[in-house]
Amino acid sequence: QTLLTQPPSVSGAPGQRVTMSCNGTTSSIGAGFDVHWYQHFPGAAPRLLIYRNSNRPSGVPDRFSGSRSGSSASLAITGLQAEDEAHYYCQSYDDSLSSYVFGPGTEVTVL
């Protein structure tokens, strides 16, 4: 089930900054559960991009940044590059469902 909401798509020119939102509820992000972000290219394994709201794993460029506020979170990509074209998914936990939850994903297009 999709219990986090994300915009279906965002786009930007190379070098621009794009952001995408992840909206949860009072039983997920609003309850204080952390948000994590994944990058997914078709045919490849999803890649952890941001963990615990704003932390980057080793190897992830600092062009990617995350934040969380209230019941929402956001992912920003600065200095957009053609290689950033992918689907981006947010993930958290929902206490009322006792289950991990994901967003439907945002497709990033580089114009």
Added chain:
Amino acid sequence: QVQLQESGPGLVKPTETLSLICTVSGGSISSGGTFWSWIRLRPGKGLEWIGYVYHSGTTKYNPSLKSRVTISMDTSKNQLSLDLKSVTDADTALYFCARDVEHTWFDPWGQGIKVIVSS
């Protein structure tokens, strides 16, 4: 470096059981404190967590799938498995296995296996 690889049939008939295997390399599946999850991506839908297994054999499932899912592990083969019974076309999806880090996020993931439910 831990790597995961899913395997199994790519086509399952309606009402039958979908059975997949995830082989873990580069690390022991029975390492203390490590959870292992199955996650799926259905066409036009977002990702959906299916459930996890802990090295002790403890499991937890998504309530929406709990009545049909069994996840287990074979420590001798360093594998985890997924059984989803009574499948319908709504179970057509890309199925991933992933390590559940600190019981909060998933890293790494396998590249996934596409399963189609069709007669």
